[in-house]
Amino acid sequence: IKNIKLYDNMLSTAKTSTDKSVQGELVHTESKDTSIIIKKLMHTTAVSHENFQTKNEKFEMKVEQKDLKETGKQETAQTKNEKFEMKVEQKDLKEIGKQETPQLLNEQSKVSKPEQQQMKFKTAxxxxxxxxxxxxxKEDKELKCSINVNQTDIPKCKMIPIADKFDVPKPSNVAVPRKCPPLSTPLLSERPLVLTTHLVPSLPINLFEVLxxxxxxxTEKPVVLLHEPRSDRPVxxxxxxxxxxxxxxKWKDGVLLPVSFCFEHHLNKNNSSCVYADVVVAADRALHVQDITDLRGHRCSLPDRKRNIGAAALLFNYLYMKGESPAFxxxxxxxxxxxxTLQMVAGKQAExxxxxxxxxxxxxxxxxxxNSLHILTSLGPLPPYRVMIIRMYLIYAICSIIFPDVFKRKITTYxxxxxQDREWLDRFxxxxxxxxxxxxxxxxKLDGVKSVATSVPYY
Incomplete structure (x- = not known):
């Protein structure tokens, strides 16, 4: 009987425990459902609240836009009024200026002349x-620029290369140049005139053929050409x-014609008949030379040192002005x-x-x-080349025709x-x-030119 009672008690306790667990599960499920429902309600309320806020903001924006439009209309009206006032003021100022200008003129007229002069002096x-x-x-800017740039020694004399950069080297076997047909056919049966030149080979014989x-x-007379290359021979x-x-x-039996050549040179800007002299330096020495005074101790080639008038006389007179002696x-x-001289410098015999x-x-x-030579500087001018005619025709003029004057005038004028003749200019x-x-x-007539010393003592 006792055992039966114990079994009944155990069953009752088990039922009670199971009932509690079931109730707990029901409560738990109920709590979950309620939480989900609450979350959904919270979400819906939040969304509805946000929608309500956006609607309010849109309404406020519309109201503000309306207000801005109304204020813009008011401002445009104000700006129009201001512009109208500005125009009125400008008109008033113009009228006032017109009224004041005669007053200013009257005041300026009242000012005394010395005061006006003082004012002008002050303005000047x-x-x-x-x-x-x-x-x-400007000077400060130039100094700054010169300081910033890499400092290089700028030569005082601008080196001029003799050969142009764009000259194309010509082949050695060049064809015979085309000759122009003669412009005159003189009578060869008459006694010809003889022209002699003492400038060859310094100047080419082809130049005198054209002359x-x-x-x-x-002259409408035949002319025979002679040349004397030796410098110590007279006419x-x-x-x-x-x-x-x-x-x-000089030629004692001749008279100077009032005409001579005009040569191209960068210093001959007035189309003068005078001749200039160039100081030529080899290309390897050109980098170390800035002026003629830097040529001290170099080997120099001189073409006409014994003459009073010439390139050598110009060079030594220049050095004399600089305080140098012939032993320079x-x-x-x-x-x-x-x-x-040109060949000596080109062939390295002289510098x-x-x-x-x-x-x-x-x-x-x-x-x-x-091509390896440069012109350091130019000196001069020298007197022109002499174009002379024999004086003996003056004696013949006394007996017969005034032949020499006509002869001289024909040559000089032509x-x-x-x-003015393009064909002749192209040939020269x-x-x-x-x-x-x-x-x-x-x-x-060069009175100040001194002769060059041909022998100098060295100590």
């Missing part, structure tokens, strides 16, 4: 001060009728001609040379090694008018001749 001083300040500013043809056209007596001579050479160069080499500029122009495309252009200009005896 102010302008001068402004100009000075601008100049100082002879021009004289034939001018042939009873042979020559016309002579082309250097400036230092380490060694001086005498050359027989101007071309020989410096001085010669007349027309010689460089005529030989820069024919002389080998001339040569001076060559500048390869030799650097730009035409012919007037020549005068006063060009050869």
């Amino acid at each position: 001083e102010l302008k001068n001060v402004e100009l000075r300040t601008e100049k100082l500013k 002879v043809e021009a004289i034939e056209v001018a 042939a007596k009873e042979v020559a009728d016309i002579a082309i001579l250097p400036a230092s050479t 160069f380490g060694n001086t080499l005498d050359a027989d001609s101007q071309v020989a 410096v040379g001085v010669l007349e500029s027309p010689v460089i122009k005529c030989h820069k495309n024919t002389l080998p090694g001339i 040569l001076l008018n060559i500048n 252009a390869p030799f650097g001749v730009t035409g012919f200009t007037k020549n005068f005896e006063k060009f050869y």
Whole structure:
């Protein structure tokens, strides 16, 4: 019986426990459902609240836009009123200015003349001060630029290469150049005129061939061409009728014609008949030379050192002005001609040379090694080349016709008018001749020029 009672008690306790667990599960499920429902309600309330806020914001934006439109209308009306007021004020100012201008004129007229002069003087001083300040500013900028740039030694003399950069090297076997047909056919049965030149080989013989043809056209007489390459020989007596001579050479039996060549040179800006001299330096020495005074101790080639008028005389007179003596160069080499000087510098026999500029122009495309030379500077001017005619025709003029005056006038007028003939200019252009200009005896009167010392003692 006891055992039965114990079994009943255990069953009752088990039922009670199971009932509690079931109730707990029901409560738990109920709590879960309620939490889900609460969350859903919270979400819906939040969404509804946000929608309500957005609606309120949209409504407020619309109200603000309306207010802005109304304020904009009010402001446009105000701006229109302000513009109208500004126009009225401008009109008033113009009317006031018109009324004040005669008053100012009257006041200015009342001012005394000395006061006006003082005012002008003060304004001029102010302008001068402004100009000075601008100049100082520019100088400061230039100094700053010069300091910032890499410092390089700028030569005082601008080096000029003899050969142009764009010159194409010509082959050695060039064909024979085309010759122009003669412009005149003189009577060869008459006694010809004889023209002799003492400028060859410094100037090419081809230049004088063109000149002879021009004289034939001018005189309508045949002309025979002779040349004397030796510098110590006089003009042939009873042979020559016309002579082309250097400036230092004289002809006792001749008279100077008032015409001479006009050569191209960067210093000859007035189309003068005078000749300039160029100081030529080898290319390897050009980098170390800035002025003629930097050539001390170098070997120099001189073409006409014994003459009072010439390139060598110009060079030594320049050095004399700088306080230098004839012993300035380490060694001086005498050359027989101007071309020989050019060849000595090109062939490294001398480092410096001085010669007349027309010689460089005529030989820069024919002389080998001339591409390595530079012109350091130019000196001058020298007197023109002499174009002379024999004086003996003046005696013949007394007996018969005034032959010499007519003869001289024909040559001079024709040569001076060559500048207007394109064909003649094209034929003279390869030799650097730009035409012919007037020549005068006063060009050869050089009292201040001293002769060059040919022997100098060295200690």
